[in-house]
Amino acid sequence: MSDERTLDLLETKIQELRELNKQDGIDLSAEITKLERKLATLREELYTNLNDWERVRIAREPRRPYSLDYIAEIFPNFYEIHGDRLSGDDRALLAGLAHIDGHRIAIIAQQKGRTTEENKERYFGMVRPQGYRKARRVMELAERFAFPIISFVDTPGAYPGLESEENNIGGAIAASIACMLGLTVPTVAIIIGEGGSGGALAIGAADRVLMLENAIYSVITPEGAAAILWKDKERVKEAAAALKLTAPKLHELGVIDDIVPEPLGGAHKNLQETARTLKEHVVRHLDELLAMSDEERLEARYQRYRTVGRYSILKD
Amino acid sequence: MPIFKDRQYFRVNLEKKADEALWMRCKSCGELVFKRRVRENNNICPNCGEYFFLTAKERIESLIDEGSFEDVSSPIVADDPLEFQDSKSYVQRLEDAQEKTDLPSAIILGSATISEIPIVIGVMEFQFIGGSMGSVMGEQICHGIEEAISRHCAFILVSSSGGARVQEGVFSLLQMAKTTAVRARLAQRQLPFISVMTYPTSGGVLASIASLGDVIIAEKGAMIGFAGRRVIKDTIAEELPKNFQTDAFAIEHGVIDRVAKREDLRGELETVLRFFQEER
Numbered sequence: 363m364s365d366e367r368t369l370d371l372l373e374t375k376i377q378e379l380r381e382l383n384k385q386d387g388i389d390l391s392a393e394i395t396k397l398e399r400k401l402a403t404l405r406e407e408l409y410t411n412l413n414d415w416e417r418v419r420i421a422r423e424p425r426r427p428y429s430l431d432y433i434a435e436i437f438p439n440f441y442e443i444h445g446d447r448l449s450g451d452d453r454a455l456l457a458g459l460a461h462i463d464g465h466r467i468a469i470i471a472q473q474k475g476r477t478t479e480e481n482k483e484r485y486f487g488m489v490r491p492q493g494y495r496k497a498r499r500v501m502e503l504a505e506r507f508a509f510p511i512i513s514f515v516d517t518p519g520a521y522p523g524l525e526s527e528e529n530n531i532g533g534a535i536a537a538s539i540a541c542m543l544g545l546t547v548p549t550v551a552i553i554i555g556e557g558g559s560g561g562a563l564a565i566g567a568a569d570r571v572l573m574l575e576n577a578i579y580s581v582i583t584p585e586g587a588a589a590i591l592w593k594d595k596e597r598v599k600e601a602a603a604a605l606k607l608t609a610p611k612l613h614e615l616g617v618i619d620d621i622v623p624e625p626l627g628g629a630h631k632n633l634q635e636t637a638r639t640l641k642e643h644v645v646r647h648l649d650e651l652l653a654m655s656d657e658e659r660l661e662a663r664y665q666r667y668r669t670v671g672r673y674s675i676l677k678d
Numbered sequence: 679m680p681i682f683k684d685r686q687y688f689r690v691n692l693e694k695k696a697d698e699a700l701w702m703r704c705k706s707c708g709e710l711v712f713k714r715r716v717r718e719n720n721n722i723c724p725n726c727g728e729y730f731f732l733t734a735k736e737r738i739e740s741l742i743d744e745g746s747f748e749d750v751s752s753p754i755v756a757d758d759p760l761e762f763q764d765s766k767s768y769v770q771r772l773e774d775a776q777e778k779t780d781l782p783s784a785i786i787l788g789s790a791t792i793s794e795i796p797i798v799i800g801v802m803e804f805q806f807i808g809g810s811m812g813s814v815m816g817e818q819i820c821h822g823i824e825e826a827i828s829r830h831c832a833f834i835l836v837s838s839s840g841g842a843r844v845q846e847g848v849f850s851l852l853q854m855a856k857t858t859a860v861r862a863r864l865a866q867r868q869l870p871f872i873s874v875m876t877y878p879t880s881g882g883v884l885a886s887i888a889s890l891g892d893v894i895i896a897e898k899g900a901m902i903g904f905a906g907r908r909v910i911k912d913t914i915a916e917e918l919p920k921n922f923q924t925d926a927f928a929i930e931h932g933v934i935d936r937v938a939k940r941e942d943l944r945g946e947l948e949t950v951l952r953f954f955q956e957e958r
Contacts, residue, residue, distance in 0.1 A: 520885075522905030523916050527923060530933045532884035532904040539858045540890060559842070559851060560885040560904075567855040581842045581851040581882070586909070591764035591844060605847050606760050615759065617848050667859040668820065670852045671813030672759040675752075676687040 366627070369408065372401050409626050412576075414602040414611075418584060420576040421555050425630040427637075428487075429456060429471035429514040429554065435637035436644075437462065440469065445496060449529070452493030454485045454517070455565075457500040462512070463645045465652075468504035470497050470565050471514035474555070488521035489561055491534035497565050498541045510548040510648055513565040518583065520561030538564040543667065548651035548659060550644055552622070553577045553609075554629075569663050570647040571617070573609040574640070575624040579617075580607035617670070620647065687753035690786050692735055704728055720940050729899050729940055733779070734786045734803035737836055737876075741944050742790040742799065750798065751787040752821045756814045760847050768845040775806045783814040784839070787822045789829065792944065795951045797834055798826040804838040804878075811883050812843035816853030819887060820860040827867055832951055836874040837888040841881020854886035861890050870954040872947060875900050875934060880923075893950050894934040897943060902928040 376397050383390045412420070420426070433440050437460035445451040456471045472489060475481030497513075504511050520531055542549060542565065551568035557579030566579075573579060587601040588594060606612065609621045622636075622643045629636040651659055702713050706728035716723065720740045721730040732740065738747060755772075762768040776782060784806035789798050800822045802809040819835065826833035842850040864871050873891025875884075878901035885904055888894075896902060903923030910916055921927045925937045938946045 520904065522910045523914050524910075524918055524922070526905070527903055527927070528931045530889075530931060532880075532902075533889040533933060535885040535904070536854075536858065536887070536889035539855055539886060540862065543855065543859045544862055560854060560882050563851055563854055564885075567858075579848055581847055582844050587764075587844055589908075589912075593765065601764075604760065604762055604764065605844075607847065612848060615848070617852065664859060667852070667855045670856050671816050671849050672757040672846070673754040673813045673817060674757050675754050677753070 366408065369401065369405055369627075372397070372404075376401065405626055409628075413599070414605075414608050415584065415599040417576050417608045418578055418598075418602050420628045421578045423628060423630060424476075426555055427629050427633050428476070429473045429516055431633055432514065432554065432637050432640060433458075433460070433469065433471065435634060436641045437469070443500065445499075446492045447499055448492065448495055450492045452485075452490050452496055453483045454487050454489045454521070455493035455496055457496060459509070462641070462648070465648065466507075466509050467648075468500055468509045468511050469514070470500055470511060472517040472562075472565070474516060485521050487517045487556070488519060489517060489564070490521045490526050491529035491531050494520075494531075494534040494538040494564050498538050501538075501541050501545060504547055505545050508547055510550070510652070511542075511545070511568075512644060512648075513549070513551045513568065515551055515553040515557050515562045515566050515579075516555040517558045517561050518556050519558035520564070535560045535564045539567045542567045543663065546656050546660065548648060549663075550647050550651070552640065552644065553579050553618075554640075558583065567667070569651050569659060569666075570619045572620045572622055572643055572647065573612065573618050574622045574629060574636070575609055576628050577609055578607045579609075579612055580605050687755070688782060689749040690735070690751070690781065690788070691749070692739055692747055722940060729897075731804070731877075732940075733805065734781065734801040734836075734838075737801050737838075738786060738788065738790070738799065740940070741834075741836075741947060742792055742797075743794065746791040747788045748790070749787070750789050750822070750825050751782075751785075751818055754814055754817060755782050756812060756846075758845075759813075759849055760845065762845040762847070764845075771807060771845065779803055779806045781806055783818065784809050784811075785815045785818045787818045787825075789825065789831075792951060793948045795948070795955060796829060796831040797951065798822050798829065798831060799834040799836070801836040802838045802883075804840075807843060807845075808841075809837075809839035809883075810841060810843035810850070811839060811853050811857075812846040812850045813853065815843075816850075816856045819857045823857075823860050823864050823871075826869055827864060830867075830869065832870045832872060832954060833864055834872045834874065834947065835887065835891075836876060837879040837883050838876045839879060839881070839883040839888075841883055851882065854882050857887040858890065861887060865892075870950070872950055874943065874947075875902050875928075877901050878903075880904065880906065889933075892954075893936070895936045895938050895943070895946055895950075896925045896928055896934045898925055898937055898939045900925045900928075900937075902933060 474487035549568035584602040707726035
């Protein structure tokens, strides 16, 4: 099977032929059409038969849209707010105020960097304790004014390291989960790329949890699982498959509510289209949540989390 | 895929099996010590004071009034929702762990008293797949909290866990949210939750229920940390201080309230329980 790079190369070549066609008055239209068809078939073949590891690769694809790309498309009046009011402003976790479909909302979003320089600032989307405290501060703000919260999850995981441990990363994640579950306002979480373990759950414990088609959500990275359980870092493909971390599999297991379809080849092939689809999904879920009374919604949220898990009941 | 369907749930009791070996060698000081003396001394070496590992049963015994324990766990055992297979199948891992520990899961849950104060207590068993939290542990913790609410008493959780159970994937991850959601109900009723962190308290257990105690007491010698040294090394290759993720590190950085020696833990619990019990 061809890989994405090969297909991209083919696409570039077709583009070159098109230009040649125009310039020299040589008629290559028939050949070009043929090649375009071939490309479409190959692409369809590639992306309808993605294995789990390939989806992990797409979820981490450097050209994949990040939170700010969707925010720019969906929330033109996004007003960013900063800081945890205690120790700093974590650039891996953004927050802000925005409108969607006539509603005022608060946004909490994990943000990866596009360049090396930006990744230095954003820690590759790995959130530190101050980031989770910022999330909590914004959740409390939203609660005061009854703004629904929309969170964008995209992190390899919470930032591991001395600084994080010194600032109680475990406690910060726990407090963020507790705060989110204790809100009265409706909450919608969208996993847009990587949903890395507790670092993702900290802003993902919502009333509704959506995933983009090629996003992943897992208790551990395939690399981590391969190292710990297979004692072999190379066995990431098996680990990825075993973890059932893709949107279709998690939907089947009943742990996410909805899958947001992506264009063939992934969200980066057409940001506008993906953002439009994403917005439709978010608005629909938000409307459903807003149609419920607070009591109904809080009870539904409680039951959702109280009952999660799979076990067998035995005769006593 | 459900397993053990045909089996009966077995209740934990604290009766001891006879131990054949009379003597053991302390790994720390090298002295040959009388095994019964070690047991009577909370598994602390009578010669040098080294802490030996406590099983969950031994831990409970060391904390509660003798004869007060009653298993109140839910009659459930693990499923294999992902049909997980690594170098060993999850089903096999579970069977091996049950065999090794003589426990149905990685947590014991019971009602008991400490100096006649009623409590519900959960204790994790590290020997059972690293004390990892999967669906069963999450459910037992929630069940324990609900038991405490219905008995109108405190809930104590003694953690000894490597974190979430990888073999149950996202279901394990979501136990963090589950236990957190239920823990809030205890607070709504003004019932105290005392979290005791022992060696080790890490990963998803630390980043959820264990960190949400009204009072958090660590046992001396506990290891407390979110990401292990290996993960940190693999991700950011950072130099770590010698006392990294020790009880001293945790108290210095405000992660926990207190550090208690093993022999003082029971007394600490009694003090806290008495305080919260006043004038109710």
